[in-house]
Amino acid sequence: MQAGGGRTSTAAAAASTSVKGNQLKAFQKKLKDGVKSMVENLSEIVKSSQMEEESRVLDLTHAAQNEYEMSVRAANMLRAGESLLRLVADLKEYLVLNDFPSLNESIAKRRAEIEKIEDETTGKVAALRDDMIAQLSRLEQTYYSHLDVEKEKN
Known part of the structure; x- marks a missing residue:
């Protein structure tokens, strides 16, 4: 009777460890994705803001397109920042609940x-x-x- 109970607690501990490992991997993936998104969007904003040929600078359509692209990328950076803040809150909650x-x-x-x-x-x-x-x-x-x-x- 005890051997069966021991196997059950061992299986439960292994399952708990597996769930924790999966959660940590998900947190790492979210962190990498958020940082990658911020870096990519910032680099694209910097590229868009660089002056090209003088003839292209005078093109109002191109300027409007750059402005729109920059605002979209800035919004994407903001969204990635908010995602990272949520991740920090989730990590704090995880730490409080699982740091036995x-x-x-x-x-x-x-x-x-x-x-x-x-x-x-x-x-x-x-x-x-x-x-x-x-x-x-x-x-x-x-x-x-x-x-x-x-x-x-x-």
């Missing part, structure tokens, strides 16, 4: 801190109890010795 070792380490540190505080508090309470016992013993002795003195006077 660091979460476990953080929890273990906090638990150790709390246990230390608990031990210190327990020690202080025990010292306070011992001090109270000693003080009560002295008070009892004083009280009973005072009663004995009163009885002797009477």
Whole structure:
């Protein structure tokens, strides 16, 4: 019965690792695509903005075409930038949800801190109890010795 359970947890761990690996590959692909798009569009904008022959510069149709191409490429760069920002948000979410070792380490540190505080508090309470016992013993002795003195006077 245990061997079957062990195989199930091993298979689940392997599947989880596979899913994480696929997610990381998808993140890498999105990153490469976004950066590639930005670089390509920027280089095309720079190429379009360079002055060519004087006769072509005077051509209004060509100038309008360059202006339109630059605005489209700028929009593409903006879209790629937004995609990269979404990727950063997705990576942060992935890290928060799937970084179990660091979460476990953080929890273990906090638990150790709390246990230390608990031990210190327990020690202080025990010292306070011992001090109270000693003080009560002295008070009892004083009280009973005072009663004995009163009885002797009477």
